[in-house]
Amino acid sequence: DVKVTQSSRYLVKRTGEKVFLECVQDMDHENMFWYRQDPGLGLRLIYFSYDVKMKEKGDIPEGYSVSREKKERFSLILESASTNQTSMYLCASYSSGTGGRNYGYTFGSGTRLTVV
Amino acid sequence: GIQVEQSPPDLILQEGANSTLRCNFSDSVNNLQWFHQNPWGQLINLFYIPSGTKQNGRLSATTVATERYSLLYISSSQTTDSGVYFCAVLRGYSGGGADGLTFGKGTHLIIQP
Numbered sequence: 001d002v003k004v005t006q007s008s009r010y011l012v013k014r015t016g017e018k019v020f021l022e023c024v025q026d027m028d029h030e031n032m033f034w035y036r037q038d039p040g041l042g043l044r045l046i047y048f049s050y051d052v053k054m055k056e057k058g059d060i061p062e063g064y065s066v067s068r069e070k071k072e073r074f075s076l077i078l079e080s081a082s083t084n085q086t087s088m089y090l091c092a093s094y095s096s097g098t099g100g101r102n103y104g105y106t107f108g109s110g111t112r113l114t115v116v
Numbered sequence: 117g118i119q120v121e122q123s124p125p126d127l128i129l130q131e132g133a134n135s136t137l138r139c140n141f142s143d144s145v146n147n148l149q150w151f152h153q154n155p156w157g158q159l160i161n162l163f164y165i166p167s168g169t170k171q172n173g174r175l176s177a178t179t180v181a182t183e184r185y186s187l188l189y190i191s192s193s194q195t196t197d198s199g200v201y202f203c204a205v206l207r208g209y210s211g212g213g214a215d216g217l218t219f220g221k222g223t224h225l226i227i228q229p
Contacts, residue, residue: 031123035218043202045216057217088157104149105204105217107159 006091006108013115019078021111032074033105034058034066036086036087043059043090060102064087081115089110119137119141122203122220129193131141132229137188137223147206148179149217152186154199162188162201193227 007022025032033048034056045058047066055066063085067075074093078085091108125180129135141148150162163170163177164187168178174194179186190197204217 035216040221042221043204043219045207046219048216056215065224090157090159104150104164106163108163110157112157 001088004091004093004106004108006089006111007108008111011111011113012022013078013081013113015082015115017081017115019081019113019115021091021113023074023076023077023108024072025074025093025094025106026072027093027095027106029093029095029106032068033092034064034076035090035092037090037110038087046076059113065115076116083115086113088116089097094098117207118145118205120203120205120220122201122223124223125221126224126226128131128148128228131195132155132156132195133193133227135190135193137190137201137203137225139186139188140156140219141186141205144181144184145205147158148181148186149204151178151202151204152197152199153202153222156169156171178223186192189196190225195227195229 004025013019031050034046035043037043044060049055065077082114089111092105094105121140123138129226148166151159153159165179166175166204167179167181176189200222202222204219207215207218
C-alpha cells in the first residue's frame with residue numbers, strides 16, 4: 001500500500017515563525033498536494049506539484065509556499081505564521097496512471113498546527 | 117470553479133441500518149472519488165468512480181455522470197462506519213498536468229450501537 005507520511009502529528013508555533021511541514025510518499029507518485037481542513041469550510045487546496053521542482057497554486061495559496069526538490073518529498077512552508085493559519089494540514093499523493101487519467105488519492109494522517 | 121454539494125450534512129442511524137449519501141456536482145467530471153474520514157482525522161479513499169457502479173463489501177457507489185450526481189450506499193451499518201464521508205471531483209487540468217480535487221462539505225455519519 002502507498003504510504004504518505006507527515007512528519008508531525010501536532011505542532012505549536014508562535015506568530016511570525018517560519019514553519020515547515022514535511023510530507024513523504026513511498027510509491028514514486030508524480031503528483032502531490034497540500035490541503036487545509038477547517039470546520040465549516042471543508043478541505044481546500046493550497047498548492048500542488050505534478051513533478052519535481054514544479055508547483056501550481058491551488059485555491060488558497062496566500063501566505064504559503066512549497067518546495068519539491070525530490071520526487072518523494074513535498075514541503076509546505078509558512079513564511080511568517082499567523083493565527084489564521086491554525087488548521088489541520090493534509091498531504092496527499094497519487095499517480096496519474098496511463099493516458100493521463102487519475103486514480104485514487106492517498107492522504108497522510110494530517111498535521112494539526114496551532115499558531116499562538 | 118466546479119461546485120460539489122453533499123446531502124444530508126448530518127445523519128444519525130442505528131447499527132444495522134442502511135443509508136444513502138448523495139453528491140451533486142455542477143459540471144461534467146472525469147474523476148470522482150469518495151473518502152471516509154475517521155474520528156482520528158485519517159482520510160481513506162473508498163472509491164474512484166467517475167461513472168458506473170462499484171461495490172466493496174457493504175459499501176457501493178454509483179455515479180451518473182450525465183446527470184451530475186453520485187450516490188454512496190452503506191448497508192448494515194456498523195459503529196466503525198461513523199465519521200465524515202466526502203465526495204471530491206477533479207478541478208480541471210492545469211497547464212502542466214493533472215489538477216487537485218474539489219471537496220464537498222461532507223456528510224457527518226453517526227452510527228449508534
